[in-house]
Amino acid sequence: MAGKTLYDKLWDDHVVRQEEDGTALIYIDRQLLHEVTSPQAFEGLRIAGRKPWRIEANLATCDHNVPTTELKGGAETIEDPISRIQVVTLGMNTKEFGITEFGMGDPRQGIVHVVGPEEGKTLPGSTLVCGDSHTATHGALGALAHGIGTSEVEHVLATQCLIQKKMKNMLVKVDGQLKPGVTPKDVILAIIGKIGTAGGTGYAIEFGGQVFRDMSIEGRMTVCNMAIEGGARVGLVAVDDKTVEYVKGRPFAPTGANWDMAVEAWQDLHSDDDAEFDCVVEMNGADIEPQVSWGTSPEMVLGVDGVIPDPEKEADPVKATSIRNALKYMGLAAGTAIKDIPAEYIFIGSCTNSRIEDLRAAAEVLKGRKISDKVELAIAVPGSGLVKEQAEAEGLDKIFIEAGFEWRNPGCSMCLAMNADRLPSGKHCASTSNRNFEGRQGAGGRTHLVSPEMAAAAAVEGHFVDVRDML
Amino acid sequence: MEKFTTFSAIVAPLDRANVDTDAIIPKQFLKSIKRTGFGPNLFDEWRYEDVGQPDSDNSQRPLRKDFVLNQARYQGAKILLARENFGCGSSREHAPWALKDFGFDVIISPSFADIFFNNSFKNGILPIILDEKTVDDLFNETFETEGYELKINLAEQKIVKPNGDEIAFDVDSFRKHCLLNGLDDIGLTLEHAAEIEAFEANRKATKPWLY
Numbered sequence: 001m002a003g004k005t006l007y008d009k010l011w012d013d014h015v016v017r018q019e020e021d022g023t024a025l026i027y028i029d030r031q032l033l034h035e036v037t038s039p040q041a042f043e044g045l046r047i048a049g050r051k052p053w054r055i056e057a058n059l060a061t062c063d064h065n066v067p068t069t070e071l072k073g074g075a076e077t078i079e080d081p082i083s084r085i086q087v088v089t090l091g092m093n094t095k096e097f098g099i100t101e102f103g104m105g106d107p108r109q110g111i112v113h114v115v116g117p118e119e120g121k122t123l124p125g126s127t128l129v130c131g132d133s134h135t136a137t138h139g140a141l142g143a144l145a146h147g148i149g150t151s152e153v154e155h156v157l158a159t160q161c162l163i164q165k166k167m168k169n170m171l172v173k174v175d176g177q178l179k180p181g182v183t184p185k186d187v188i189l190a191i192i193g194k195i196g197t198a199g200g201t202g203y204a205i206e207f208g209g210q211v212f213r214d215m216s217i218e219g220r221m222t223v224c225n226m227a228i229e230g231g232a233r234v235g236l237v238a239v240d241d242k243t244v245e246y247v248k249g250r251p252f253a254p255t256g257a258n259w260d261m262a263v264e265a266w267q268d269l270h271s272d273d274d275a276e277f278d279c280v281v282e283m284n285g286a287d288i289e290p291q292v293s294w295g296t297s298p299e300m301v302l303g304v305d306g307v308i309p310d311p312e313k314e315a316d317p318v319k320a321t322s323i324r325n326a327l328k329y330m331g332l333a334a335g336t337a338i339k340d341i342p343a344e345y346i347f348i349g350s351c352t353n354s355r356i357e358d359l360r361a362a363a364e365v366l367k368g369r370k371i372s373d374k375v376e377l378a379i380a381v382p383g384s385g386l387v388k389e390q391a392e393a394e395g396l397d398k399i400f401i402e403a404g405f406e407w408r409n410p411g412c413s414m415c416l417a418m419n420a421d422r423l424p425s426g427k428h429c430a431s432t433s434n435r436n437f438e439g440r441q442g443a444g445g446r447t448h449l450v451s452p453e454m455a456a457a458a459a460v461e462g463h464f465v466d467v468r469d470m471l
Numbered sequence: 472m473e474k475f476t477t478f479s480a481i482v483a484p485l486d487r488a489n490v491d492t493d494a495i496i497p498k499q500f501l502k503s504i505k506r507t508g509f510g511p512n513l514f515d516e517w518r519y520e521d522v523g524q525p526d527s528d529n530s531q532r533p534l535r536k537d538f539v540l541n542q543a544r545y546q547g548a549k550i551l552l553a554r555e556n557f558g559c560g561s562s563r564e565h566a567p568w569a570l571k572d573f574g575f576d577v578i579i580s581p582s583f584a585d586i587f588f589n590n591s592f593k594n595g596i597l598p599i600i601l602d603e604k605t606v607d608d609l610f611n612e613t614f615e616t617e618g619y620e621l622k623i624n625l626a627e628q629k630i631v632k633p634n635g636d637e638i639a640f641d642v643d644s645f646r647k648h649c650l651l652n653g654l655d656d657i658g659l660t661l662e663h664a665a666e667i668e669a670f671e672a673n674r675k676a677t678k679p680w681l682y
Contacts, residue, residue, distance in 0.1 A: 016670045017663060023645040025663060027670055029681050037563065039504035048657070054671075056682075065502070082502040082525050089504050126681060133562040133586055149564035149590035150506075151656070159660045161667055165643070167585075197489055198556040201585055231559065233585050254680035262680040297489050318488045318554055325487070416561075418498045425522075437493045437560060443522040 003272025005169045006236050007204040010144035010269075014127050016161055026164045028156050029126035030143075032112045033060035033099065035090040036418070037131025041154035042093040052097050053160040059121050059252075060094045060101040062087045063111045064418045068381050068408035074104050083419060097157075110384025110410040113137040113351040117221065118384055120250025124239045124266045129156055134351045134434065136227040140220035141247065142239035142269040144204075147228065167234065168278040170203035171271075174211040176285040181468035183361070184219035185353060185432065185451035187211060188226045189291035193301040195281060200232030203279065206271060207237050211285040217246040218357045225352045226434050229298040238270035292338045292464050293436045293449040295326035300436070301449065302338055304466045310334035329438050330446050331426065339465060341448065342374060343458035345429035346405070347441070349381030350415035353432035358452040359391045363399040365456035365470060371404035372462030378405045379421065381413040403459070417442045430458035472595050475650040478576070479622040479631075480549035483539055484613045490553060491560035492587060496569040500525055509565055510572030514540065540573075544617045552609055553580040557598075558587025567594045577623050579630075581606050592646045593656065597625060599640045625651060 004012070016025040038060070045051070052058065062075070065083035075091055078084035087104065094101035102108040102115065109115070113134055116122040124142035129135060131153040138145035152162055172191055192199075205227050212220060220237045227235025237243075244263055247253050254262045289303030300323075302308075311323035311334065327334065332341065348354070348362050359382060371378050380400045382388035388410055391397055397407045414421040415433035417440070423429045425444025432455050433440075436447035448464065457467035500512045502525060511529040516522075518540060520533040534541045540548070551570065557580040558566060567590045570578070576596060581603045583591075591598045601609075612632070613619045622631035625647060630638040649656065660667075675682050 017666055019645065021644050023643070025660060025667070027667070027674070036501050040506050040564075043504070044657075050657070053667075082499075086502050086504060123681065125678075131562060131564075133560065135562075147562035147586055149562055149567075149586060149593065151564060151590065151593035155657050155660065158657045159664075159667065160671070161660055163645075163656055163660065197559055198582060198584070201556070201582060228560075228586075231556070231584065258680040262678075265678065297491075321486075322488050416493075416498050418501065435491075435493070435560060437491045439497055439516050440493050443497070443516060 002276045003274040005271040005275040005277060006142065006206055006238055006269060007144070007167070007169055007234065008275070010125065010127070011166055013125070014144070022165050024164055024166065025161045026127065027161055028129055029057065030121060030128040031058045031153070031156050032116050032121070032128065032130040033058055033153070034064060034112045034132065035062045035086040036064045037150045038093065038153055039086065039089050040150045041157060042097065044154040045157055050158045052099065052157045055098050057160060058099045058157070059116070059119070060090060060099055061109050061112055061115050062090055062104060064412045064416065066104055066411040067420055068411045068413045069420070071105060071409060080420065107385035107389060110387065111351045111354060111412055113225065114354060114383030114387065117141060118250070118386060120247055120253035123247065124243055124269050129162065133228045134225050136233060136235040137221050137225040137351060139224040139227070139234055139236040140217060141243055142236065142266065144234065146233040167204045168202055170200060170205045170232065170279040170281065171277040172205055172207050172281045173209040174283045174285050175209040176211065177214070178211060178285045178288060181453065181471055182288050182290060183451040183453060184215055184222040186288055186291045187285070188223045189293065189298070189301045189449060190288045191283065192226065192230045192298045193291070194283065195230050197229060197297050197299045198231040200227060200230040203232050204234035204236060205230065205232040207235060208271070212237050213240065216357060217242055218355045221355065222352055226298070229434055239266045290451065290454050290467055292454065294330065294332060294338060294341070295323070296329050296436055296438050297322070297326070298436060298449060300326055304338055304464065306338050308332055308334055308336045339463065342428050342463050343430040344374065344376050344427045345423055346371070346375055346378035346455055346459040347414040347429055347431040347433065348379070348452050348455050349383070349413050350433035351383065352434045353452050354381060354383030354387065356387050356390050358432065359387070359396050362452035362456040363396045365453050365467060366403040366460070367399050369403055369460045371459040374462030375459055376427070378459045379408050379414065380405045381408040382410050384410045414441050416440060423447070430455040430464065472653040472655060474653040475595060475597060475625050477622065477624045477626065478549065479620050481545060481547050482550045482552050482609070482613045482619050482621055483545040483548035484552045484610050485539055486554065486610060488554040489556045489559055492558055492563050492566040493560055495558070495566040496563065501563055501565050506568050507572060509569035510574070513569040513573045549574055550577045550579065550621055550623065551575045552606070552613060553578055555581045557583050559584040562586045564590045564594070567591045567596050571596055579606065579609065592650065595650065597623070597650060601638065601640060605638060
């Protein structure tokens with residue numbers, strides 16, 4: 001019999017029961033909650049008179065709606081009344097049901113996918129869910145983690161389980177070495193460019209190969225975060241010494257004898273040598289260039305030296321229509337060089353790229369430089385209060401501010417414009433976020449997905465450039 | 472949840488690939504803490520000329536006349552015909568809530584994004600996957616014939632065309648059972664509470680660091 005993949009092992013370890021048709025009840029170790037996808041779930045519990053199955057399995061924070069400008073106080077001081085009601089409602093719901101919440105003003109508050117790993121709530125070998133598609137992030141620590149809808153949030157609160165069918169296994173293997181200036185963000189964008197936004201649908205993707213072995217844990221989080229942009233709900237990286245070192249000593253991490261037992265058990269969290277995958281995609285890390293998305297789907301991405309494609313030369317009529325729609329929305333013409341696209345707004349942040357290593361990398365480019373006059377607004381938004389504190393301790397805030405950036409408070413910010421940070425219509429934004437859909441950063445806004453280094457470089461020049469020319 | 476019964480209805484063709492959940496229901500409408508009332512803002516940015524806000528009076532907003540759902544011939548549609556990778560992006564369940572609230576009970580596409588597919592069943596929407604050729608034919612027939620209707624029979628897993636031709640479709644047996652009987656997942660799962668408790672007790676003993 002063939003060996004097991006990492007996904008097989010995680011799945012098998014959590015099956016409570018399985019029906020003949022493969023429908024299974026899967027045990028969920030951890031659930032993270034935020035204000036947008038939880039109110040209807042709590043309301044459902046209340047209507048049915050149900051209690052959470054295991055209160056301490058849950059951790060809540062507010063992120064999508066919180067303002068990133070100077071706080072005037074707690075949730076009740078949010079100016080937008082509709083944002084305020086969601087954040088206030090999360091506070092009331094978590095209090096009523098006894099769930100720990102890191103609310104506004106708490107230094108541990110931040111983007112849910114930054115907070116979970118930072119607090120040690122995300123553990124290797126566990127199952128973790130959240131009502132947010134970027135929950136795939138936590139797979140960087142060898143946890144089986146994926147996004148769910150609100151009905152499932154309620155289901156997990158009430159039963160500590162999910163009804164699931166097993167996914168198929170995909171291995172994305174990137175060997176070789178990345179060239180200097182090429183980042184985890186470029187790796188995942190290049191992968192999505194290759195497999196397409198639906199390439200991973202129905203699969204759990206394991207990222208394997210030298211490039212991921214060499215990558216930091218935070219880099220692996222950036223990669224797994226965007227698995228969903230390739231269609232896969234789950235992204236995974238095998239556990240190694242770096243993973244164990246990352247988790248050690250975090251507030252919710254195990255201690256003492258429990259720690260030793262856990263580390264021992266985590267040694268098995270990798271695919272067996274003879275494991276079989278349903279699909280294998282191979283790439284060479286040395287071939288990957290810094291990436292910039294040009295269209296309205298993350299698969300519409302090119303190396304920085306690229307030129308925007310011509311829909312007339314696309315044989316597939318559905319794809320040709322998609323390119324035409326994208327060019328119209330983005331205000332771009334076929335044949336335009338990526339480097340000729342203006343960068344009028346700069347957003348460094350989001351659950352993809354707001355961790356300390358991201359901020360350090362952007363600051364390294366900005367040090368001693370100023371942003372271009374053509375840039376109308378540049379913001380740097382740390383992923384959590386603790387990331388912000390760390391960055392300030394290192395003096396990164398000063399580098400951003402001296403370069404002409406605004407240094408903000410933690411939150412989802414301009415990634416999805418549910419708060420006051422919005423990209424105006426018609427403006428091009430160099431964004432370290434994860435989605436370039438129509439209207440994602442603000443109605444009519446034109447998003448270009450890039451790494452923190454590439455966003456910083458675009459800020460300095462006022463248009464997209466190859467950051468490697470500035471290093 | 473209401474039981475899913477056999478019905479015939481008008482088909483609305485949405486001729487775009489990779490329709491994401493941000494397009495289905497833009498983020499400014501996610502701020503409601505209810506499950507209902509999202510229908511008027513379904514596909515808001517494609518449907519209206521202006522940028523809608525949660526407090527806008529939708530009946531007063533200018534419509535984009537060329538958008539499919541604004542055309543007279545597709546009024547009353549309960550079946551949405553879509554292209555590949557429908558429902559990609561954010562996990563927001565507001566997307567199926569908006570589709571359901573608008574009146575859609577069935578979405579036909581060559582492929583769906585996983586989370587959206589799953590969320591649809593939980594809200595009484597049946598997502599049907601058909602091969603690209605069949606979907607393409609349905610698009611052509613819908614465009615050609617005003618008032619084009621399909622009959623959806625979930626119990627027998629078939630779609631009946633106006634000319635009587637039948638298209639068979641696959642559906643997961645558990646999900647079919649839940650839709651036909653209007654069953655609540657949580658209630659079904661709690662029937663296995665003892666098994667969950669036993670599993671959890673074993674986990675506490677063998678993996679105490681998780682507790």
